[in-house]
Each structure stands twice: as structure tokens, then as C-alpha cells.
Amino acid sequence: MSLARLIERLLQLVPVLLGVSVIVFVMITLTPGDPVEIMIGDQVVTPELEAAMRHDLGLDRPVHERFFVFLGNAVQGDFGESFYHRRPVIDVIAERLPATIELSLVALLIALATAIPLGVLAAIKRNSVLDRLATVGSLLGVSLPGFWFGILLLMLFAVHLQLLPVSGRIGFSSEIEPITHFLLIDTLLRGRPDAFLDALSHIVLPAITLGLPMTAILMRVTRTSMLEVMRQDYVTFAEAKGLARHRVLFRHALKNALIPTVSVAAIETGSLLGGNMIVETVFGWPGLGRLVVESIFVRNYPLVQAAVLFYAVTYVMLNFVADILYTVLNPRVKL
Amino acid sequence: MRRTSRLLVASLLAFGAAVPAATASELVVGFTRDADTLDPANHRKRETETIIRNMYDGILTRDSDMNILPELAVSYTQVSPTVYEFKIRDGVTFHDGSAMTAEDVKFTLERLTAEGGMGDGQTSPRKSLLGPLSGVEVVDGSTVRVTLSEPWPLLPAMLPFQEVVSKAFVEKVGTEGMATQANGTGPFKLVEWRKGDSIIMERFDGYYGGAPGIEPADKACVDRVIFKIIPESASRVAALLSGDVHIINELPPFSVEQVKNSPNADVVTVNGTRSFFIALNTQGEIFDDLRVRQAVAHAIDKNLIIDKILGGNAESIAGILSPDAFGKNDNLPEYAYDPDKARALLAEAGYPDGIEVTMDTEGAFKDTAEAIASLLTRAGIKTQVTVGEGALLSQKWRTKGGEKTGDMFFTSWGNGSLDPEGIFVPTHVTAARGNSAGYSNPEIDKLLTEAATEVDREKRAAMYQQAEAIANADLPYVYLWVPQDIYGVSKRLSGWTPSADSRINLHDACLK
Numbered sequence: 001m002s003l004a005r006l007i008e009r010l011l012q013l014v015p016v017l018l019g020v021s022v023i024v025f026v027m028i029t030l031t032p033g034d035p036v037e038i039m040i041g042d043q044v045v046t047p048e049l050e051a052a053m054r055h056d057l058g059l060d061r062p063v064h065e066r067f068f069v070f071l072g073n074a075v076q077g078d079f080g081e082s083f084y085h086r087r088p089v090i091d092v093i094a095e096r097l098p099a100t101i102e103l104s105l106v107a108l109l110i111a112l113a114t115a116i117p118l119g120v121l122a123a124i125k126r127n128s129v130l131d132r133l134a135t136v137g138s139l140l141g142v143s144l145p146g147f148w149f150g151i152l153l154l155m156l157f158a159v160h161l162q163l164l165p166v167s168g169r170i171g172f173s174s175e176i177e178p179i180t181h182f183l184l185i186d187t188l189l190r191g192r193p194d195a196f197l198d199a200l201s202h203i204v205l206p207a208i209t210l211g212l213p214m215t216a217i218l219m220r221v222t223r224t225s226m227l228e229v230m231r232q233d234y235v236t237f238a239e240a241k242g243l244a245r246h247r248v249l250f251r252h253a254l255k256n257a258l259i260p261t262v263s264v265a266a267i268e269t270g271s272l273l274g275g276n277m278i279v280e281t282v283f284g285w286p287g288l289g290r291l292v293v294e295s296i297f298v299r300n301y302p303l304v305q306a307a308v309l310f311y312a313v314t315y316v317m318l319n320f321v322a323d324i325l326y327t328v329l330n331p332r333v334k335l
Numbered sequence: 336m337r338r339t340s341r342l343l344v345a346s347l348l349a350f351g352a353a354v355p356a357a358t359a360s361e362l363v364v365g366f367t368r369d370a371d372t373l374d375p376a377n378h379r380k381r382e383t384e385t386i387i388r389n390m391y392d393g394i395l396t397r398d399s400d401m402n403i404l405p406e407l408a409v410s411y412t413q414v415s416p417t418v419y420e421f422k423i424r425d426g427v428t429f430h431d432g433s434a435m436t437a438e439d440v441k442f443t444l445e446r447l448t449a450e451g452g453m454g455d456g457q458t459s460p461r462k463s464l465l466g467p468l469s470g471v472e473v474v475d476g477s478t479v480r481v482t483l484s485e486p487w488p489l490l491p492a493m494l495p496f497q498e499v500v501s502k503a504f505v506e507k508v509g510t511e512g513m514a515t516q517a518n519g520t521g522p523f524k525l526v527e528w529r530k531g532d533s534i535i536m537e538r539f540d541g542y543y544g545g546a547p548g549i550e551p552a553d554k555a556c557v558d559r560v561i562f563k564i565i566p567e568s569a570s571r572v573a574a575l576l577s578g579d580v581h582i583i584n585e586l587p588p589f590s591v592e593q594v595k596n597s598p599n600a601d602v603v604t605v606n607g608t609r610s611f612f613i614a615l616n617t618q619g620e621i622f623d624d625l626r627v628r629q630a631v632a633h634a635i636d637k638n639l640i641i642d643k644i645l646g647g648n649a650e651s652i653a654g655i656l657s658p659d660a661f662g663k664n665d666n667l668p669e670y671a672y673d674p675d676k677a678r679a680l681l682a683e684a685g686y687p688d689g690i691e692v693t694m695d696t697e698g699a700f701k702d703t704a705e706a707i708a709s710l711l712t713r714a715g716i717k718t719q720v721t722v723g724e725g726a727l728l729s730q731k732w733r734t735k736g737g738e739k740t741g742d743m744f745f746t747s748w749g750n751g752s753l754d755p756e757g758i759f760v761p762t763h764v765t766a767a768r769g770n771s772a773g774y775s776n777p778e779i780d781k782l783l784t785e786a787a788t789e790v791d792r793e794k795r796a797a798m799y800q801q802a803e804a805i806a807n808a809d810l811p812y813v814y815l816w817v818p819q820d821i822y823g824v825s826k827r828l829s830g831w832t833p834s835a836d837s838r839i840n841l842h843d844a845c846l847k
Binding site for chain 2: 096287
């Protein structure tokens with residue numbers, strides 16, 4: 001793929017992101033519910049004070065003016081101040097982001113590490129008991145609601161077996177000076193295997209819960225594409241040549257069968273972000289998803305706008321990456 | 336294969352690496368919500384205040400029975416209806432070792448109440464909690480005189496909501512720095528705030544002991560206190576049962592039995608300060624008739640719902656005020672559960688075949704609302720429950736005198752100060768913020784307005800009692816109950832009782 005095509009594709013992202021900003025702004029502004037009213041709660045305030053609060057938050061300006069101020073500032077990377085935290089939104093989000101990314105990556109790893117072997121196995125042993133089990137399992141995986149599955153895991157591993165902690169990211173005694181803000185990496189960089197295991201024990205359950213639907217989908221995709229590839233002539237030819245079965249399967253078939261898996265994985269990674277809101281709430285994971293949920297309820301406009309924009313950018317970028325990966329893996333396809 | 340087995344070992348290790356049980360002096364609270372900021376003057380959330388309150392002391396405080404006691408003040412006197420004097424305690428130091436003086440108290444109150452008092456033209460969002468406070472001066476070395484622009488008997492009840500900050504420290508770090516740093520006079524000092532995850536504090540060894548009225552007035556018992564943020568109630572309960580945490584707030588009623596039956600945890604309750612009621616749209620065609628409103632009151636078996644749905648964890652009310660509130664009228668007539676009477680009243684009002692109405696509520700109260708609806712339906716008031724989101728419903732019902740649509744609204748109003756001013760005025764005065772019923776009675780308006788500035792406590796209480804009697808007869812709302820706040824606690828915990836204002840002060844809490 002030429003560099004010019006790549007740049008062209010990148011430029012196409014600009015109108016998409018602009019459209020997303022407009023939609024995000026309009027939707028959150030049109031949502032009924034007044035941030036100042038919510039902030040005042042069950043209190044008695046004078047109209048003057050209410051007006052002063054409105055002014056402090058910039059809500060006394062007309063909507064179109066607020067939109068252009070938002071857009072102008074957003075282009076420069078300034079998303080305003082969070083109504084509740086009274087600090088720049090970008091700072092508040094930056095504090096929570098590493099936890100979310102770390103959780104999503106581990107979930108992705110778990111999903112890939114279980115989905116691909118299971119998918120291949122189901123394809124090879126087609127219509128066997130194992131295949132049927134995998135099919136039922138993947139159906140369950142897609143349908144089980146995350147909050148319910150997460151709580152079941154908690155009750156089993158944390159309350160009954162007392163093997164894993166209930167919530168949080170790391171124990172209080174494992175204080176680590178941050179380097180990358182990814183605890184699994186930082187603990188190793190600081191030479192603290194005990195803290196690494198502590199962090200690992202915290203991430204296992206939320207990552208499994210978060211990765212479950214993705215595992216199920218990837219397994220189905222791998223199984224289907226593996227079956228398809230195994231019907232191809234070149235596979236039959238390789239077998240006819242007398243190559244060992246495992247060599248045919250892993251050297252020839254799997255390599256091509258994984259192409260759709262990889263691009264679906266890239267796209268599905270975007271949806272991990274959405275699942276984060278629920279999983280982070282259940283497991284008290286200090287990430288962005290929970291922050292966004294809390295912010296929506298109190299109509300913390302600046303934070304929700306910035307976070308949704310971030311989600312959108314990530315999603316669009318991941319799709320872009322998926323496209324590129326696809327062309328790299330499958331040179332017959334052009335961007 | 337070797338790789339697989341290595342993976343297996345690694346994951347087994349991970350499973351075995353659960354956090355070791357907290358040491359005897361590390362008290363962990365499983366808490367619903369993280370602090371928004373650590374600046375005592377820059378937030379509007381009770382949860383934020385609960386966390387901050389363990390690091391910052393106030394001029395006044397409350398004990399767990401809600402009595403108002405001097406904390407950083409030694410004593411206070413009301414000099415005139417608009418002037419209070421506070422004698423400030425000697426020998427108190429901030430966590431950074433500097434002495435706390437009357438100047439710090441003056442600075443704190445001015446930062447809270449002056450226009451633009453936070454710097455950068457920003458006014459504290461807590462200003463309204465200090466009403467007509469208009470001036471603060473230091474009269475001699477240790478006395479602070481507070482002036483009000485009009486009489487306001489609430490001042491002592493509202494001061495426990497504010498915490499004293501160090502003037503020098505605020506000037507050094509600015510309002511920006513105050514958001515993430517803490518330098519108070521409280522029993523614990525900040526170690527680390529892992530945002531969204533936990534706030535870790537340790538005992539402040541220079542602590543003066545807190546309010547002498549709250550025994551034992553000494554340094555904190557535990558070495559460390561950790562507020563661990565667990566928003567999901569099922570997970571909070573799990574953390575308590577597994578021993579990860581020692582106190583959890585907002586234990587859901589349906590988990591009470593589970594916690595009670597566990598070997599290492601228990602349930603404690605306290606009367607809350609939030610009154611639940613059904614607002615009847617008195618401007619609407621149906622509920623402008625008193626007889627129809629009475630029919631609704633007679634159709635609801637409050638005790639049945641308290642027993643069956645709320646697990647017995649609520650106290651029935653016949654007026655807006657909670658059982659512990661100032662000025663509560665204890666002799667209000669009850670509208671007894673009597674579905675036949677309800678039908679008769681409906682027939683009298685011209686609805687012999689009953690009525691069809693809707694009741695709005697938030698998702699969290701759907702179960703209770705459904706139970707009420709089925710009771711109402713049985714008495715001929717065919718009720719459909721519609722669930723809406725909190726902010727949306729506020730906009731629909733709290734119209735400040737504007738026109739409303741809708742029939743009934745199952746809702747609540749909190750009153751942390753336990754003073755009628757904080758709940759009676761907003762819900763009952765004509766066109767007030769929380770007047771969901773669209774109620775208007777000049778007599779009530781007059782009583783409540785006069786009571787707000789009445790300095791004689793007894794006279795003031797009598798005015799509220801009279802107002803409650805009028806509202807009970809007019810019935811703009813069907814007053815239901817005040818739920819208890821339910822906490823789960825570890826059996827290892829001692830020295831802590833919940834308080835009605837939902838603060839969790841851990842100064843005297845110990846672990847065995």
C-alpha cells in the first residue's frame with residue numbers, strides 16, 4: 001500500500017471525527033436534566049447563587065456559542081474543566097485511562113489465547129462433542145450479561161474460595177512508583193514480582209469477564225474460516241503430497257484462516273471499551289468506563305463529551321488498523 | 336507442552352496471590368463513590384465530604400446521635416440574632432505541623448462564602464450551605480465573630496458540614512493544589528489518593544483528640560484507614576463477606592439476611608434523614624380533589640411495604656419531617672390502611688368506577704413503586720408505574736411553580752441538617768424547587784418563612800408542628816417513610832456506630 005493512500009485514508013478520518021463531535025455535543029446538550037439542578041440537589045439556594053453557579057460552569061451562554069467554544073478548544077486539545085472535579089477534563093481522563101487500557105489489553109490477550117486454539121480444535125474435530133460444546137459455550141459467552149457473570153465469578157473465587165480479591169487494581173501494600181502506569185509492566189520494571197502477582201490476581205476476573213463475549217465471537221470466526229480454508233484445493237494438495245497433518249493444519253491452513261480473526265479482533269477491541277463500563281463498575285476497577293457512567297448521571301458535560309470523543313477516535317482508529325492489517329495479511333486486497 | 340505447563344503454573348500462582356488479610360490496624364471501608372476532589376470548599380457531594388471529614392475537622396461537629404458539639408471551637412455563643420461568636424481551640428496543629436489559629440477559621444469561612452472566594456473569580460459551590468453569612472472577623476487572638484445579614488437559627492446545624500483549612504497552605508498550593516492534596520487538622524492524614532480506586536490515610540500522631548464531647552478524645556485507634564471505592568452493591572457485599580473490607584455503606588435490604596448469616600460480618604442500621612413520599616399533582620384534574628388524595632393515602636398499607644419490601648428497615652412518617660428532626664409533630668393523625676374507605680372516597684369524588692393514573696419513579700425504587708401500585712389498584716386506583724431517570728424526572732416534576740404533567744411521583748428528599756428549613760421549605764412553599772405536588776397554601780408559606788428567622792427555639796418548633804398539621808390535612812403528598820441507612824460491618828470492628836447524616840467518622844474505630 002502506498003504512503004499516499006495511507007495519508008488519504010487518514011484524512012478521511014477528519015470529517016468522521018467532526019461529525020462525531022457534533023453528535024456528541026448535540027446529544028448531551030439535548031438530554032434533559034440540568035447539571036446545576038443536579039449539583040444543588042436537595043438544597044435551598046437563592047436564584048442569584050444558582051445563576052452564579054451556572055455562570056461558573058459556562059452554562060449561561062447560548063448553545064451554539066458553547067458548541068463553537070467547545071470545538072475551538074477541543075482542536076487545541078483543551079476539553080474544559082470537569083464540573084465536579086474542578087480540574088481539566090483531560091487530566092481527569094488521563095488518570096483513569098491506563099487502567100482501562102491495561103484491562104482491555106489483558107482481556108484481548110485472554111480472548112485470543114483461548115479463542116484461537118478452541119476455534120481450530122472445533123474445526124478439526126467438526127461435529128464432535130467438543131465442537132458442540134464449543135458452540136454452546138460461545139453462544140453462552142455472547143449472551144451472558146457481563147455484570148451477572150462477573151458477580152458469579154466474584155462469589156466463587158473471592159467469597160467462597162477466597163483465592164482472588166474482590167475489587168481494585170492492586171493491594172494497598174504494593175505501592176509502586178509509576179513508570180508506564182500499566183501496573184503489570186511497572187511492577188516488573190521495579191523488580192517487584194510480589195506486586196506483579198498481586199496486580200495479576202486483581203486483573204484476572206475482570207479481564208475474563210470483559211473478554212468473554214469477544215472470546216466467543218473470535219472462536220466462531222476462527223472455526224468458520226478454518227473450515228473454509230480446509231476445503232481449499234491447496235490444503236487437499238498439501239495433504240495429497242503426504243505432508244504431516246499438523247504441518248498442513250498449522251503451516252498452511254491456520255495462517256490463512258487467521259486473517260478474518262485478526263481483523264475481527266481489531267474491530268472487537270473497540271467494543272471492549274464499551275463493555276468496560278459495566279465490568280469496571282462490578283469490579284471497582286478505577287478506569288475510564290466507570291468515570292463516564294458517573295459523569296453521565298450528573299450531566300458532567302465536558303467530561304462526557306471528551307470521553308465519548310475519545311471512544312470514537314479509538315474506534316475509528318482501530319477500524320483503520322483492521323483495514324491495514326487486512327491488506328498486510330492478504331496482499332490481494334487493496335485499501 | 337512445556338510452555339503450557341509454565342502458563343499453568345503462572346496462573347496458579349496468580350490465583351494464590353490474593354491480597355493477604357489486612358493487618359490488625361488497617362481499616363478498610365468499601366465505599367460507593369470516590370471523592371470528586373479533596374478540597375473541602377469545592378464539592379457538592381456527601382460522599383466526598385465523608386472522605387474529607389476524616390482528614391479535616393470542622394468548627395463544630397455532630398456525634399452519632401446527631402448532637403451538635405464544638406470541635407475546633409471550644410465553645411460558641413449567640414450574641415444577638417445575627418451574631419455568633421466562636422472561641423477557637425488552642426494547641427491544634429495541621430498535618431504539616433503549623434498551628435491552627437482563628438485566622439485560619441476566618442479564612443476558611445471567607446473562602447466558602449465570598450463571591451469569587453476560591454480565586455479566579457470562582458465562588459465556592461458550598462456557599463449556599465452557609466445561608467446569609469455575611470462577615471467574619473477575629474475579635475481577639477482566639478475568638479471569631481460571625482455576622483449574618485438576617486437572623487438564621489440554622490448556623491450551628493450547618494457548620495458541621497464545613498471543614499477548616501490552613502490559610503498558608505491554600506495560599507501556597509492554590510485552589511488547584513487543594514484538589515489533590517490535604518492538610519487538615521483531622522485524625523488521619525493523606526498518604527495516597529489512587530483515583531477511582533482508593534484513598535489511603537494514616538493516623539496523624541499530632542492529633543489533638545477531636546471534640547471532647549465524643550469519647551475517647553484521643554488519637555485515632557487504627558494505623559491506617561482506606562476508603563476503597565466499590566460502586567456495585569453486590570461486589571461491596573462480596574468484599575465484606577470475604578474480609579477484604581470492614582465497613583460497607585448502602586447495604587441493599589435484600590442482602591441483609593446474607594450478611595447477618597455470615598460468620599464474620601454483621602448489619603448495623605441508623606435512622607436516615609431522607610423522607611420518601613408520593614407527590615400528588617394537586618394542579619392536575621384528578622388530584623386537585625382532596626378526597627381523591629385521601630383515597631390514595633388510605634389505599635396504601637405502609638407497614639406491609641416496610642416489612643416485606645424494605646425488610647423492616649424504615650420508619651413510617653405522617654408528615655414530611657423524619658423522626659429525629661427538629662420541630663417534628665408527634666401527634667399527626669395517620670391515614671389508616673382502609674381500601675373500602677378509599678373506594679368510598681373515590682365514589683364521593685365522582686369516580687364510582689375508580690381512576691386510572693400513572694406513577695413516576697426512578698429505576699432504583701421500581702420494586703417499591705410496583706408494590707404501592709398494586710395496593711392502589713386493589714383499592715380502585717388503577718396505577719401504572721413508569722420508570723424514568725433521576726435528572727429527567729426532576730425536570731418534569733420540580734417545575735418551580737411551572738405547569739406539570741403527570742399524576743403521581745414516588746420520590747424523596749434528603750435533610751442532612753435535620754432542620755425543617757432544609758426539607759419543609761423546598762417541598763411545601765409555593766413554587767419552591769422541590770415542590771413536586773404543585774402545592775400552595777399561603778398559611779404554610781407564612782409559617783415557614785417566619786420560622787426561618789425565629790430565634791426562640793420553642794416558638795420555632797411550634798411553628799413547624801403547626802405547619803406539619805396543616806400539610807397532613809391538605810395532603811399534597813402521601814408521606815411514607817424514612818428508610819434506615821444500612822451498613823455491613825466486620826465482627827472485628829469496634830468503636831464505630833453509623834450516624835444519621837451518613838458520615839463515616841473513623842476516629843474512634845478499632846479492629847481486633
